[in-house]
Each structure stands twice: as C-alpha cells, then as structure tokens.
Amino acid sequence: MKRFLILTKSLALIQLRNGAILFWNFAFPVLLMFIYGVVMSEYMKYMTPGVIVLNALSFGLVGSSTMMLELREKSILRRLQATTLPAWQLITSYLLVNIVIGVIQSTLILVMGAVFYEVPVSTTSLFLAYPMIIVSLLTFMSLGGIISGVSPKAGTATAVGMTIYFLLMFISDMVFPVSTLPDNVKDIVPYLPAYPAVQLVRSALLDATLDEKWVTYILLLAAYGFVATLIASRLFRWEPKA
Amino acid sequence: MSQNLVIDIENVTAAYGALTALNGVSLSVQKGEIFGLLGPNGAGKSTLLACVEGLHTPLQGSVHVGGSNVQHEPMSAKKRLGIQLQKTALLDDLTVAELVEVYAALYEVFLTKAQIDTLLKRFDLLEKRNTLARRLSGGQQQRLSLAVAIANDPEIILLDEPTSALDPHARRAVWNEIRKMHDEGRTIVLTTHAMEEAEALCGRIAIIDGGEIVACDTPTALIASLNLNATLKATVELPLEQVYDLPHVNSARYSGQHLEVETSKPEETMSALQGLAAKSGRSIRDVMLRQPNLEDVFLKLTGRQLSEIG
Numbered sequence: 001m002k003r004f005l006i007l008t009k010s011l012a013l014i015q016l017r018n019g020a021i022l023f024w025n026f027a028f029p030v031l032l033m034f035i036y037g038v039v040m041s042e043y044m045k046y047m048t049p050g051v052i053v054l055n056a057l058s059f060g061l062v063g064s065s066t067m068m069l070e071l072r073e074k075s076i077l078r079r080l081q082a083t084t085l086p087a088w089q090l091i092t093s094y095l096l097v098n099i100v101i102g103v104i105q106s107t108l109i110l111v112m113g114a115v116f117y118e119v120p121v122s123t124t125s126l127f128l129a130y131p132m133i134i135v136s137l138l139t140f141m142s143l144g145g146i147i148s149g150v151s152p153k154a155g156t157a158t159a160v161g162m163t164i165y166f167l168l169m170f171i172s173d174m175v176f177p178v179s180t181l182p183d184n185v186k187d188i189v190p191y192l193p194a195y196p197a198v199q200l201v202r203s204a205l206l207d208a209t210l211d212e213k214w215v216t217y218i219l220l221l222a223a224y225g226f227v228a229t230l231i232a233s234r235l236f237r238w239e240p241k242a
Numbered sequence: 243m244s245q246n247l248v249i250d251i252e253n254v255t256a257a258y259g260a261l262t263a264l265n266g267v268s269l270s271v272q273k274g275e276i277f278g279l280l281g282p283n284g285a286g287k288s289t290l291l292a293c294v295e296g297l298h299t300p301l302q303g304s305v306h307v308g309g310s311n312v313q314h315e316p317m318s319a320k321k322r323l324g325i326q327l328q329k330t331a332l333l334d335d336l337t338v339a340e341l342v343e344v345y346a347a348l349y350e351v352f353l354t355k356a357q358i359d360t361l362l363k364r365f366d367l368l369e370k371r372n373t374l375a376r377r378l379s380g381g382q383q384q385r386l387s388l389a390v391a392i393a394n395d396p397e398i399i400l401l402d403e404p405t406s407a408l409d410p411h412a413r414r415a416v417w418n419e420i421r422k423m424h425d426e427g428r429t430i431v432l433t434t435h436a437m438e439e440a441e442a443l444c445g446r447i448a449i450i451d452g453g454e455i456v457a458c459d460t461p462t463a464l465i466a467s468l469n470l471n472a473t474l475k476a477t478v479e480l481p482l483e484q485v486y487d488l489p490h491v492n493s494a495r496y497s498g499q500h501l502e503v504e505t506s507k508p509e510e511t512m513s514a515l516q517g518l519a520a521k522s523g524r525s526i527r528d529v530m531l532r533q534p535n536l537e538d539v540f541l542k543l544t545g546r547q548l549s550e551i552g
Contacts, residue, residue: 002347002350002352003347003348003350006343006344006347006352007344007347007348010333010336010340010344013335013336013340014333014335014336017335017374018335071333074331075327075329075331076331076332076333078297078327078331079325079327079331079332080348081296081297082295082296082297082320082323082325082327083320083325083345083348083349083394084317084320084321084348084349084350085348238297
C-alpha cells in the first residue's frame with residue numbers, strides 16, 4: 001500500500017509541475033465556459049452538464065492518455081517495468097490521479113455554471129452527479145487507453161482522440177440537441193458512449209434526479225468501459241513500437 | 243547452480259522481428275565480479291542485458307538471476323537487480339530526492355529522509371536534492387541514475403553504457419562510483435564500447451559481436467591468449483630490410499618519419515634497434531612502446547577495429 005501511495009503521489013506531482021498539463025487540465029475548461037457563455041449565454045444552464053461531459057470526453061480520450069504515451073516514449077515505462085512494480089498498480093495509480101484531475105475539472109466547470117449561468121446546485125444534485133461524472137470519466141479513459149495502445153506516438157493519439165471527440169461532440173446531445181440531427185444519425189446516437197453520460201449528468205444536475213432510463217445508460221457506459229478496458233489492457237505496451 | 247554464480251545465461255537467442263540480436267549466447271557471472279560486455283553498437287550487448295532484466299523475452303534459452311529463472315520468476319529475479327538503462331529514463335519532473343524515494347519504493351524499499359540524503363551525499367547530489375531531475379547536467383543525471391540503481395540496495399547492478407556521452411572528468415567520477423559499489427560486495431555487469439573503460443573497470447570481459455560471444459576472459463588473459471605483438475615507435479632513419487632482420491620483429495613500416503615495428507619481445511628488439519642505429523651513425527628519438535590491448539584483441543577476433551565501429 002505504501003508503494004502505491006508513493007507512486008500515486010509522484011504521478012500527481014508530475015502532472016502538477018507540468019505547465020502545459022496545468023493549462024489544458026484546469027485553465028482551459030474555465031476558458032471554454034467563458035467562450036460558450038459569450039456565444040450562447042441563454043443556453044448555458046442547459047449546456048453546462050454537456051460541457052462537463054464534453055470536457056470529460058476530451059480528458060479521457062486525449063488528455064489522460066498523453067502522459068502515459070509520454071512515459072512510454074521517454075522509456076520511463078520500460079524503466080518501471082524493470083522494477084518489481086506490478087502493472088496493475090501502475091495502471092490503478094495512474095487512473096486514480098486522472099480521476100481526481102477529471103473531477104477537479106468538472107468541479108471548476110460546475111462552479112462556473114452555478115456562479116454565472118444559474119445552474120442549480122444542491123446536495124442531492126451533487127450527490128447524484130458526481131458518481132455519474134466518475135463513471136463517464138472511467139469509460140472515456142478506457143476508450144483513451146485503446147487510442148494510446150494503437151498509436152505509435154503521442155501526436156498520433158492526439159489526432160485520433162480529437163477526431164473522435166469532435167464527432168461525438170456534435171452528435172451526442174452535448175452542445176447541439178439531438179432533435180437538430182438527421183433522422184438516420186438520431187437512431188444511432190443513443191448507443192454512442194457520450195450520449196448516456198450527458199443524459200445522466202444533465203438530469204442529476206438540472207433536475208436533481210436520475211434519468212428514467214438511468215439503469216440502461218449506466219449499463220451502456222459500463223459495457224463500453226468493460227470492453228474498452230479489456231481491449232486497452234491487451235494493447236498496453238511498456239515500450240514504443242519498434 | 244553454484245553459490246557464487248549470480249547470473250547464468252544459457253544458449254540465449256533473441257530477435258526483434260526478423261533481426262536476430264543474440265545467437266546462442268551462453269555466459270555466467272560470478273558473485274562480486276565487475277563483468278564487462280564489450281562490443282560495438284548493435285552487437286547485442288543491450289539486448290543481452292534486457293534479457294537479464296526481464297525486459298526482453300528470448301526466443302530460446304534461459305536466464306537465471308540468483309537462481310531464479312527470469313521468465314518464470316521475474317519478481318524474484320528483479321528484486322536482486324539494480325538497473326541503469328542506456329538512455330537515462332527517470333520521472334524527470336520529480337526532484338532528485340523524490341526520485342530516489344519513489345524508485346526505492348517501487349521495490350518496496352522505503353527510505354527515510356536521512357537514508358535518502360546519505361545516498362545523495364555519496365553521489366555528490368545532496369545540494370541538488372530539491373532540484374527537478376530534468377534540470378541536472380548530463381554528469382549529474384548519470385550519477386543520479388546510479389543512485390537510483392542502488393536505491394533498493396541490490397546484490398547485482400546492471401549498467402548499460404554508464405559513461406556514454408560523458409566528458410572525461412564525469413566519466414572518471416562514474417568509474418569511481420562503480421568501483422565503490424564493487425567494494426561493497428555488489429556484482430556489476432556493464433556494457434561498453436570503450437576498451438579503456440573495460441580495461442579500467444572489469445575483472446572479466448565478454449567480447450560480443452554480431453549477437454555472439456567471440457571471447458570471454460580477463461583482459462590480461464584475452465590479450466595473452468592471442469600472442470599479440472607490441473608496437474615500437476621511434477623517429478629514426480634506417481633501411482627497412484635491416485629492421486626486419488632484427489630479433490622478434492614481425493613487421494616494420496614507416497609512417498611519415500616514424501618507424502613502427504611490431505615485435506613479440508619489445509625489450510630485445512629495442513636493444514637490437516639501438517645497436518643498429520649506433521652502427522649506422524643514426525640517432526633514435528621519440529621512442530614509444532604500445533603494448534597490445536583489447537582493441538587489438540577485437541581486431542584480431544573480428545577483423546574490425548572497435549574504435550572505428552563503436
């Protein structure tokens with residue numbers, strides 16, 4: 001346990017000491033809320049849960065995998081592999097640090113929404129919303145794990161992650177309502193990973209209740225997370241591709 | 243396995259895709275040795291170390307560390323090892339002290355602040371304890387990677403090119419640290435393509451080329467076994483045919499004004515050369531004697547010069 005704690009502290013310190021990571025993880029989400037607020041101020045109450053999921057999606061698909069890829073590219077993972085550290089402890093520690101960062105990001109956005117855009121905040125809504133945010137983060141990070149597994153370099157992973165991110169951003173009810181989408185797209189949207197996350201977080205935050213289909217949505221996210229974790233663990237590499 | 247045998251490599255073949263990196267390599271390292279793997283870049287030295295470290299799985303053969311099979315009991319083998327990879331690969335957004343703490347902890351060795359400071363003092367890094375690793379100079383980073391390599395107090399230390407890219411001063415500082423580790427009773431295996439490093443540090447050397455061990459012995463025995471010639475160099479003008487007739491001379495040539503004579507008994511040849519010069523009324527200046535070294539051994543065994551291809 002002590003090894004796990006020291007490793008987790010070290011991974012957290014690495015994140016906190018990197019200016020680029022700090023900007024993209026903590027300043028950028030706040031900036032994003034300002035930009036959305038300027039462009040679409042009257043919709044911000046409705047959009048804030050979508051922005052939280054959007055940010056979790058970006059962090060899961062791109063942000064969280066970047067550090068792992070950098071560790072791999074710099075041969076640091078290989079050096080860790082030479083120690084007696086079990087892989088599961090490294091992954092768990094890494095996930096823990098990233099979940100905490102993701103939760104802090106979500107909290108920053110939520111505070112912005114509550115202060116500037118009348119997003120209602122109550123004990124019940126927070127109690128319901130945070131587990132949904134964490135489940136969403138875990139699912140998106142698992143998907144990010146697949147991307148980092150198949151990508152030879154951090155740059156490739158960012159490009160792949162951002163492509164999927166933008167695609168999901170426009171069709172998952174995050175910033176544009178599903179009703180505005182073409183009929184054939186509408187049919188597949190409910191099965192995409194970001195859609196159930198948005199519904200769960202939105203109903204929890206705005207209505208302080210669980211969506212009526214919450215079990216389905218949770219199961220869908222869990223299924224995505226489970227399958228993605230299996231694939232990501234098969235694709236996990238300690239070393240860069242030769 | 244004998245009690246003194248700490249690393250046993252048997253018939254190891256390893257490859258990267260279609261490229262064979264090691265071909266049936268066998269060797270053993272005894273407790274308390276400084277053992278060198280000498281060879282040019284791409285010879286297979288790092289792959290061999292990676293097989294011992296459990297970082298590369300051989301296609302065939304076995305590697306035992308302290309009696310534990312690296313493939314079947316990796317944790318048991320790894321806990322005996324301290325590692326320095328060729329490319330310094332540390333979590334360099336951590337401070338020097340944090341790095342030592344975390345790398346020791348990865349082996350479930352938990353150092354106190356006093357123990358960390360003692361280790362850093364030994365490697366002349368105490369003043370840098372709160373400096374981020376990425377802000378250290380090359381020599382300091384190399385010393386830090388050595389400190390990290392022994393943070394878990396290992397019996398065996400594997401050093402891959404420990405002094406590559408270091409200036410002579412920093413290189414000698416690292417050599418001193420390696421000798422100190424050896425004096426503590428640790429077994430050290432290092433790779434190098436610098437023959438002077440191998441001669442300066444290693445009790446035994448395996449010369450590796452093209453993924454195969456071409457020779458393995460003490461530096462002295464390797465040199466002696468091949469009956470290599472010493473080279474006498476002097477500034478003197480004498481007919482080459484007369485030089486050839488001197489005792490024990492195997493070859494002679496002029497390089498500019500310098501006569502170069504290869505001889506199996508340099509003292510006797512030198513004496514005869516002085517006699518010949520006196521008889522011819524010539525003076526001998528700038529006399530130098532170069533004894534055969536590992537470079538000559540490598541040349542003799544592989545037909546290539548290590549310094550040119552390393």
